Amino acid sequence: MEDISEVITRIIKKRKLSEDGKKIAKTAIKHPSVQAFLAQNKDKLNKEIVQASLPTIFNYVEQIEAPNPVMEGYTPKLFLNGKVIDITYVPTEAKLNSEAKMRAERRIELIDLPGKLRHVELENVDSTPERDAALNEVAMFLASFKKNKHIKGLYLTGDFGVGKTYILAGLSNAIARQGSRVVFLHVPSFIASLGSHFQDNSLSDEIDRIASAPVLVFDDIGAETLSEWSRDDVLGVILQKRMDNVLPTFFSSNMTMDDLAEHFAETRNNVDEVKARRLMERVRFLSKEVFVGGKNRRN
The missing domain is CATH 3.40.50.300 (P-loop containing nucleotide triphosphate hydrolases)
Incomplete structure (x- = not known):
C-alpha cells in the first residue's frame, strides 16, 4: 500500500477546508503519536478507513494537546475499531x-x-x-x-x-x-x-x-x-x-x-x-x- 501519510494529505487537499483548516489538519496528521499509530497499522489501513476517520484523528490530537484531560487519570489512544479509527482511554503512567x-x-x-x-x-x-x-x-x-x-x-x-x-x-x-x-x-x-x-x-x-x-x-x-x-x-x-x-x-x-x-x-x-x-x-x-x-x- 502507498504511504498512508500521502493518502491523508490528498484527502485533506480535496476537502473544502479553509487554508487555516488545512494547516490544522496537516499539523494533526504530523503529530508523533498519530504518525506512530499510522506506521504501526499501515498494513490494515486504506483510503476509505482514513477518510472516514479524519475527524476522529483531529479530535484525538485536540485532546492530547489540551491542558486538561477529558478523563482525569486517563489519556486518549487511537485504535482500529473494525473499519474506522476510534479513540479509547487508557490509564496514565501516574495513575498506574x-x-x-x-x-x-x-x-x-x-x-x-x-x-x-x-x-x-x-x-x-x-x-x-x-x-x-x-x-x-x-x-x-x-x-x-x-x-x-x-x-x-x-x-x-x-x-x-x-x-x-x-x-x-x-x-x-x-x-x-x-x-x-x-x-x-x-x-x-x-x-x-x-x-x-x-x-x-x-x-x-x-x-x-x-x-x-x-x-x-x-x-x-x-x-x-x-x-x-x-x-x-x-x-x-x-x-x-x-x-x-x-x-x-x-x-x-x-x-x-x-x-x-x-x-x-x-x-x-x-x-x-x-x-x-x-x-x-x-x-x-x-x-x-x-x-x-x-x-x-x-x-
Whole structure:
C-alpha cells in the first residue's frame, strides 16, 4: 500500500477546508503519536478507513494537546475499531503508579503504629554513613526476596530516634510493592493488648495469624514488659513457627541481641536464662544483626 501519510494529505487537499483548516489538519496528521499509530497499522489501513476517520484523528490530537484531560487519570489512544479509527482511554503512567502504590499500602497491616508509615518510600530515607550498612542490607534483601520468599530478615539495633522504624517502614512498602503481605507491629503495645483477646477466645487465632504472615516486622522489641506466658507462649510460639517455615522476620530494637537475651531471661516473677537462650536462637536464626547509628531525629 502507498504511504498512508500521502493518502491523508490528498484527502485533506480535496476537502473544502479553509487554508487555516488545512494547516490544522496537516499539523494533526504530523503529530508523533498519530504518525506512530499510522506506521504501526499501515498494513490494515486504506483510503476509505482514513477518510472516514479524519475527524476522529483531529479530535484525538485536540485532546492530547489540551491542558486538561477529558478523563482525569486517563489519556486518549487511537485504535482500529473494525473499519474506522476510534479513540479509547487508557490509564496514565501516574495513575498506574498511584494505583500500584494504593494496592501496596493495603498489603501492609499496621498494629499499634501510625498510618503514616504506609507512605514511607526507601528512596526518601536519608543515606548517611551511619545508615549505609542497614540500607545496603535492605537492598540485598529485596533483590534476593524477588527470587526466594524464604530468607533471613534483619535485626536493626541502635539508639532512640536514629531511623530504625523508618527504614523498616520503607522496606515494608518495597516488599508490598513486590506483592507480599506485611504485618508490622509495635511489640510493647501488642504484648499489652493480648488480654483483650481472652473475652472472645481469639488469642490463638491472632497468634497464628501473625506467626503465618508472609513477612513480619517486630518494632521496638525489648521495650515490652514480659511475663513467662507472653515470652514463651506468645513470642516463643510466633518465632518458632516462623523459624520452622523460614518466613522473613525483621526486628528493630534499642538493644543489641546480647542485651535482648538478658531482657528475655528476666520476666516479672522469674529469671530463666535457658528459655531466653532458646528464644534468642530463633531470633538469631531469623535475622542478621545490623547497627544503625546517627543522631536522634526525633528531637
